[in-house]
Amino acid sequence: MKTILIIDDDDYCRRPAAILLARDGWNVLEAEDGERGMELALAHRPEVILCDLMMPRGNGFHVCRMVRGQAELAQTKLVVMSGSDYEADRQGAKEAGADAYLLKPIDFADLREVVRHPAIARVGEAGPVAEAPVESAVEPLAAGPGELGTKVKFWGVRGSIPTPGPSTVFFGGNTACVELRVDGELIILDAGSGIRPLGQALAQEFGARPMNITVLVTHTHWDHIQGFPFFLPAYNARNHVRILGYEGARDGLAATLAGQMESPYFPIALKQMPGNILIEELKDMAFQIGPARVEACFVNHPGICVGYRIFSDSGSVVYLPDNESFNEHTASAHGGELPRTIEEKLAEFVLDADVLITDAQYTAEEYKSHVGWGHGCVDDVVRFAIAARVKRLFLFHHDPEHDDRAISSMLMHARDMATAAGSSIRIDAAREGEQFTLAPHAVAARL
Numbered sequence: 001m002k003t004i005l006i007i008d009d010d011d012y013c014r015r016p017a018a019i020l021l022a023r024d025g026w027n028v029l030e031a032e033d034g035e036r037g038m039e040l041a042l043a044h045r046p047e048v049i050l051c052d053l054m055m056p057r058g059n060g061f062h063v064c065r066m067v068r069g070q071a072e073l074a075q076t077k078l079v080v081m082s083g084s085d086y087e088a089d090r091q092g093a094k095e096a097g098a099d100a101y102l103l104k105p106i107d108f109a110d111l112r113e114v115v116r117h118p119a120i121a122r123v124g125e126a127g128p129v130a131e132a133p134v135e136s137a138v139e140p141l142a143a144g145p146g147e148l149g150t151k152v153k154f155w156g157v158r159g160s161i162p163t164p165g166p167s168t169v170f171f172g173g174n175t176a177c178v179e180l181r182v183d184g185e186l187i188i189l190d191a192g193s194g195i196r197p198l199g200q201a202l203a204q205e206f207g208a209r210p211m212n213i214t215v216l217v218t219h220t221h222w223d224h225i226q227g228f229p230f231f232l233p234a235y236n237a238r239n240h241v242r243i244l245g246y247e248g249a250r251d252g253l254a255a256t257l258a259g260q261m262e263s264p265y266f267p268i269a270l271k272q273m274p275g276n277i278l279i280e281e282l283k284d285m286a287f288q289i290g291p292a293r294v295e296a297c298f299v300n301h302p303g304i305c306v307g308y309r310i311f312s313d314s315g316s317v318v319y320l321p322d323n324e325s326f327n328e329h330t331a332s333a334h335g336g337e338l339p340r341t342i343e344e345k346l347a348e349f350v351l352d353a354d355v356l357i358t359d360a361q362y363t364a365e366e367y368k369s370h371v372g373w374g375h376g377c378v379d380d381v382v383r384f385a386i387a388a389r390v391k392r393l394f395l396f397h398h399d400p401e402h403d404d405r406a407i408s409s410m411l412m413h414a415r416d417m418a419t420a421a422g423s424s425i426r427i428d429a430a431r432e433g434e435q436f437t438l439a440p441h442a443v444a445a446r447l
């Protein structure tokens with residue numbers, strides 16, 4: 001009997017496929033994450049591996065590279081199945097070694113057809129064995145200055161590329177960077193060019209005191225990491241700077257972050273920065289940073305990209321800087337059906353958040369010519385936030401083409417939509433330098 005291994009964290013897709021293939025006479029093995037999938041692959045050497053892309057403990061690109069690095073799996077047919085319709089992800093899966101790519105929701109006739117044919121012989125093609133995954137040990141840092149409550153400050157709100165100048169002076173031109181102080185714990189969301197002025201402010205605030213900083217990276221598109229080489233605290237040996245994020249589609253987090261600082265792009269290598277930089281690749285989708293509980297969720301954006309939800313006694317803040325909302329345009333690519341895997345998980349992920357900071361790059365009209373670019377439109381974002389019962393929404397990842405006037409008019413439109421829907425949601429457009437505090441629930445009444 002031929003063996004097929006299905007690696008997918010989503011029961012909704014994995015279980016029906018397993019039942020159908022078992023009926024067709026396959027010996028079916030199932031795994032819920034990349035690590036378990038690789039264990040089963042090596043132990044059972046299946047004829048076919050069906051593999052999701054966005055999974056905890058080893059994404060699908062990583063699994064494909066691992067499989068293709070094993071000589072004993074040279075005959076295994078590797079089929080990626082994903083809710084992502086981005087060309088970059090199809091290409092990335094192919095380069096990682098996938099033989100076929102199926103778009104979710106899976107058409108079972110297509111699945112049968114794909115698994116029926118044997119793999120192209122790859123004897124002698126096995127590449128070097130991939131490195132073992134880096135162990136993730138997210139330990140709490142020492143408490144900060146001991147202040148209760150969650151403070152949020154925007155240092156970079158722009159998408160794609162820094163856009164300075166008189167026409168963006170109100171909302172700001174720096175790329176993605178948000179500072180959080182959770183009961184004194186210093187957490188930075190993304191390292192776009194906004195992290196440069198943040199670093200200067202921290203150096204001034206802390207003076208000779210050491211800093212313990214955690215930077216949470218959503219993904220390594222340049223607008224989310226380009227400021228790090230200019231982050232002043234990373235040049236001070238008294239400080240400890242920990243960078244957390246997930247393995248990318250093509251390379252590990254550490255290699256990508258180091259890559260942008262290699263010669264000839266930058267004069268100082270990442271490993272030469274004296275600020276005790278520790279890069280940890282996350283495996284699990286929930287973890288702790290000091291007093292803050294953090295959850296992560298994969299989003300609809302080319303490559304591997306996550307959003308973070310940070311919980312504390314003061315409530316929760318969701319940061320989804322890059323995400324293309326699901327709507328009638330994206331649905332048409334999936335044959336009129338939405339891939340539940342990303343959409344429903346994301347709705348659950350955001351439900352009842354106190355604050356949602358999210359990608360509203362385009363107007364509805366602009367979005368029509370940017371379908372598949374991986375970014376949201378303001379109308380979809382407002383509908384999504386209202387349905388998820390979010391209390392406060394910040395439009396984020398402003399388009400470099402939008403001046404202050406354009407962003408203001410998008411904000412007015414968003415507020416009009418909320419009023420028309422009878423919603424009490426508070427909506428703002430994220431603005432560089434703006435800050436607010438979520439008071440701890442227990443003492444909120446006193447403040």
Ligand SMILES: [Zn+2]
Nearest residue numbers: 159160223322
């Ligand atoms: Zn971005």
Ligand SMILES: [Zn+2]
Nearest residue numbers: 219221301322
């Ligand atoms: Zn991006």
